[in-house]
Amino acid sequence: MKKYSQSIVVLSLFLGLSAKAQVAIGKQAVTNSSVSLEFETEARGIIMPWVEKEASVTNAVDGTIIFDVETKDLKVKENGNWVNFTDGSAGQVDTTLQNGLTEKTDAKVSIGVPAVPAVPGILVLEDANKAMILPKTDSPHSSIVSPEPGTIVFDTVKQQVAVFDGTKWTFWN
Numbered sequence: 707m708k709k710y711s712q713s714i715v716v717l718s719l720f721l722g723l724s725a726k727a728q729v730a731i732g733k734q735a736v737t738n739s740s741v742s743l744e745f746e747t748e749a750r751g752i753i754m755p756w757v758e759k760e761a762s763v764t765n766a767v768d769g770t771i772i773f774d775v776e777t778k779d780l781k782v783k784e785n786g787n788w789v790n791f792t793d794g795s796a797g798q799v800d801t802t803l804q805n806g807l808t809e810k811t812d813a814k815v816s817i818g819v820p821a822v823p824a825v826p827g828i829l830v831l832e833d834a835n836k837a838m839i840l841p842k843t844d845s846p847h848s849s850i851v852s853p854e855p856g857t858i859v860f861d862t863v864k865q866q867v868a869v870f871d872g873t874k875w876t877f878w879n
Contacts, residue, residue: 797872
């Protein structure tokens, strides 16, 4: 009977999580049904995964975003090629916290209906009809006190995506 009860609890949890393929971080709910991941509005951003160099990222699919420590650029995989989100001015990066650590290659968070075959990545938004809303911040270049390289936010004053390379902010329309 105990095994049966545990199975019901696990099944209920799985069904509950798979039925709700939307996540709000730092707030009660997402703003609408077209959102898979949304963040609270504060002076914070998302730090993209740091990699030693773009060539070390294997099997990346279009839409993958990384911070390349070698070139100090935020990059996105587009049409099979890595494209810079930053201007290539080579920011600064202190990697001492991650030096010597072993990568957990099986680490993954998936939001939405998982694709078959599985899409590689650390954070994968799986729904084809939902989007992520970046953290929204007023003037991140002055409101985020100590941004880390690879930080990305939406600047609500300039109405642009803002990316920090370790030295300066780059803004995108």
